[in-house]
Amino acid sequence: MTDQASPRILVTSALPYANGPVHLGHLAGAYLPADIFVRYQRLRGRDVVFICGSDEHGVSILLSAREEGVSPRDIIDRYHRRNKEAFEKIGMSFDNYSRTSLPIHHETALEFFHDLKEQGVLKKKKEKQLYDEKAGMFLPDRFVMGTCYHVRSDGTQCEYTAAYGDQCEQCGNSIDPLKLIDPVSVLTGTKPAVRETTHWYFPLGDYQERLEQYVEEHAGVWRENVLQQCRSWLKEGLEDRPITRDLDWGVPVPTEDGSKKVLYVWFEAVLGYISSTKEWAAKQETPELWKEYWCKPDTRYFAFIGKDNIVFHCLMFPAILMAKGGYVLPENVPANEFLNLEGQKFSKSRHWTIDLEEYLENFPPDLLRYALALNFPETKDTDFYWKDFQARSNNELADILGNFINRTVHFAHKHFQGRVPPPANSTNAIVNSLPCSRPPRRVLHSRTKDVASARGSVEP
Numbered sequence: 001m002t003d004q005a006s007p008r009i010l011v012t013s014a015l016p017y018a019n020g021p022v023h024l025g026h027l028a029g030a031y032l033p034a035d036i037f038v039r040y041q042r043l044r045g046r047d048v049v050f051i052c053g054s055d056e057h058g059v060s061i062l063l064s065a066r067e068e069g070v071s072p073r074d075i076i077d078r079y080h081r082r083n084k085e086a087f088e089k090i091g092m093s094f095d096n097y098s099r100t101s102l103p104i105h106h107e108t109a110l111e112f113f114h115d116l117k118e119q120g121v122l123k124k125k126k127e128k129q130l131y132d133e134k135a136g137m138f139l140p141d142r143f144v145m146g147t148c149y150h151v152r153s154d155g156t157q158c159e160y161t162a163a164y165g166d167q168c169e170q171c172g173n174s175i176d177p178l179k180l181i182d183p184v185s186v187l188t189g190t191k192p193a194v195r196e197t198t199h200w201y202f203p204l205g206d207y208q209e210r211l212e213q214y215v216e217e218h219a220g221v222w223r224e225n226v227l228q229q230c231r232s233w234l235k236e237g238l239e240d241r242p243i244t245r246d247l248d249w250g251v252p253v254p255t256e257d258g259s260k261k262v263l264y265v266w267f268e269a270v271l272g273y274i275s276s277t278k279e280w281a282a283k284q285e286t287p288e289l290w291k292e293y294w295c296k297p298d299t300r301y302f303a304f305i306g307k308d309n310i311v312f313h314c315l316m317f318p319a320i321l322m323a324k325g326g327y328v329l330p331e332n333v334p335a336n337e338f339l340n341l342e343g344q345k346f347s348k349s350r351h352w353t354i355d356l357e358e359y360l361e362n363f364p365p366d367l368l369r370y371a372l373a374l375n376f377p378e379t380k381d382t383d384f385y386w387k388d389f390q391a392r393s394n395n396e397l398a399d400i401l402g403n404f405i406n407r408t409v410h411f412a413h414k415h416f417q418g419r420v421p422p423p424a425n426s427t428n429a430i431v432n433s434l435p436c437s438r439p440p441r442r443v444l445h446s447r448t449k450d451v452a453s454a455r456g457s458v459e460p
């Protein structure tokens with residue numbers, strides 16, 4: 001039954017990168033909270049569509065493919081399939097799980113690009129970039145490494161020697177690759193040259209005022225961490241951002257000089273929510289239905305993300321949608337902090353992780369859903385400890401909840417011929433109608449010593 005009074009609800013979870021397996025930290029961030037929210041809305045009979053999919057472009061996928069000696073397509077096919085399966089097994093109830101390598105996404109992203117170009121929104125700029133002469137290509141983002149040039153607030157130099165061309169993982173600052181000290185091409189190990197290239201830019205600064213208004217309209221509703229991060233970006237002042245890259249992996253854009261350029265992943269990946277909704281609508285032979293959720297102004301849109309995605313979903317994506325016109329903006333962007341693993345950050349490179357599929361090989365889904373839901377990093381980072389997981393599973397689920405159900409079923413068999421009895425006027429009436437108000441002792445003996453401590457909380 002549908003709740004007619006409520007408008008449509010659109011829920012998206014951040015698109016995971018098809019460059020590695022989803023781990024428990026991801027699950028506690030943008031996925032499980034969204035799934036719980038969606039299941040609640042569905043129980044209320046509301047019209048809700050829940051959208052996700054794999055983000056399959058970007059430099060890291062190219063680098064992984066190079067490392068393994070396989071094609072980027074091999075990488076995305078592998079992780080799209082594995083992550084989709086793991087999400088299904090853990091009970092994520094997406095209405096559609098798409099992928100950004102599909103033609104429907106390329107068409108959607110290019111429609112935005114061409115439309116913004118024709119409207120005169122985008123700017124073309126010449127700029128200098130690092131170029132690997134041996135490999136014959138420009139070196140965007142992580143294709144170049146060098147020493148960090150940032151100065152910390154205490155005046156000391158960061159000087160991290162393995163800083164990437166987009167970000168320094170030691171001080172966390174973003175990097176201008178042209179400023180890197182001793183830059184080296186990741187492809188050939190050679191010192192890159194500087195060459196001129198042309199890129200399209202999105203004028204984020206032009207949307208400063210409208211974004212300030214949009215963010216402040218949600219003060220008191222959005223989480224404090226989300227508001228603070230948005231305000232700090234807005235205070236710094238927004239600037240033009242490039243939306244194209246000199247690469248051959250991604251959504252190709254036409255160029256006048258025949259050079260290979262693709263849309264920058266920050267610009268096109270967020271549009272994956274729209275293309276995934278289009279795919280969902282097409283699958284059920286109502287290809288225009290996606291517009292109900294994206295273009296009707298009374299749609300309520302909730303975008304679940306992790307805290308590393310705040311600026312993209314609260315400022316950049318809304319600005320793109322404002323520029324395009326006719327789309328709803330997120331009403332709320334719940335961003336969780338990070339879940340850590342036994343006191344340390346999840347890290348694929350340091351092998352400090354629990355992949356979702358690895359968990360599922362050993363335990364059933366609901367134990368993890370329960371343990372994580374009680375410990376979501378909603379206002380601060382939290383930790384996953386195996387000891388906690390064990391205690392919650394054994395003490396709370398098996399003993400308290402298991403015992404409660406065991407007893408209820410036992411009562412139903414003993415006193416009501418195994419059927420659910422009709423409801424009485426009050427709890428007392430039921431209790432008083434029973435021959436004894438305590439369950440037979442033997443029901444409690446089905447489990448071991450921990451039952452004793454659980455007993456007090458479940459006995460009538």
Ligand SMILES: [Zn+2]
Binds near residue numbers: 148149150158168173
């Ligand atoms: Zn640094």
